[in-house]
Amino acid sequence: MELQDNDPKLRRKARGRPRGWDDKTAQNTIKSLDRAMEVFEYLSQAQGKALTELSDEMRQAPATVYRILVTLQGRGLVEFDHEEQVWHIGPQAFVIGSRFLRRTSLVERARPIMRKLMETTGETANLGIEKEGLVLFLSQVETHESIRAFFPPGTLSPMHASGIGKALLAHMDEDRLNRRLAAANLQAFTDQSITSPEALKKDLTTIRLRGFSVDNEEKTTGMRCIAAPVFDINREAVAGLSVSGPTSRVRATEIERLSRPVMEAARQLTLAIGGTVLSPQP
Known part of the structure; x- marks a missing residue:
């Protein structure tokens, strides 16, 4: 007896994972x-x-x-x-990594915004997301300057010593943030690294208030980074945009000025992916 293609005995519910998935x-x-x-x-x-x-x-x-x-x-x-x-x-x-990036339009939509950000500030523009408690850099538009920051796609960096990482941490709900900090190794990379959960939380509060974060030589001596969060439709910070460069150009006195185009780029990317723009808040 032959079974036809439309026979109920041949029909099986498509499954994305087998039984015992959590095992x-x-x-x-x-x-x-x-x-x-x-x-x-x-x-x-x-x-x-x-x-x-x-x-x-x-x-x-x-x-x-x-x-x-x-x-x-x-x-x-x-x-x-x-x-x-x-x-x-x-x-x-x-090739395989590129296919991962094509899962979302985030990288594609970010490229022209990052290019403009680099041209406006004169510094390297970066795009990153969180991956298992680390910052995963997805894309970069390098400055034309000879001395520059370099974060090739696929680079992972600790969140507590990253401009993008701190921008994302600052907008996590308290329970999730506490879990991240409990599992994190707040390693000291330089004398400026924040290694205390209390000090880091204080910095995150400041970031929420002003709308941008600063990696002030916390990962690499002589390099400074300014970042702002990108939000999705659910008002969750799903990515971060930043500019980074040597402290000889990204001086402390320039942080306020450079933060404005960074926040504007993050706002544009938020809108480009259909997200909700949030105002800085305590």
């Missing part, structure tokens, strides 16, 4: 794939590594790491420099 125990994970992703992620943060370096630093057997690398190489996710005898992230990793 993250070993039975629902592929250990070899998990190990391969560990190597891939580590190499993405420490490019240009020899096989022995990777195996030593990750405490994995060289043969295991080699098999993983060769498998990833076959997919174009990593590539081998024969002259230097080191491994790098491959072009297919960029």
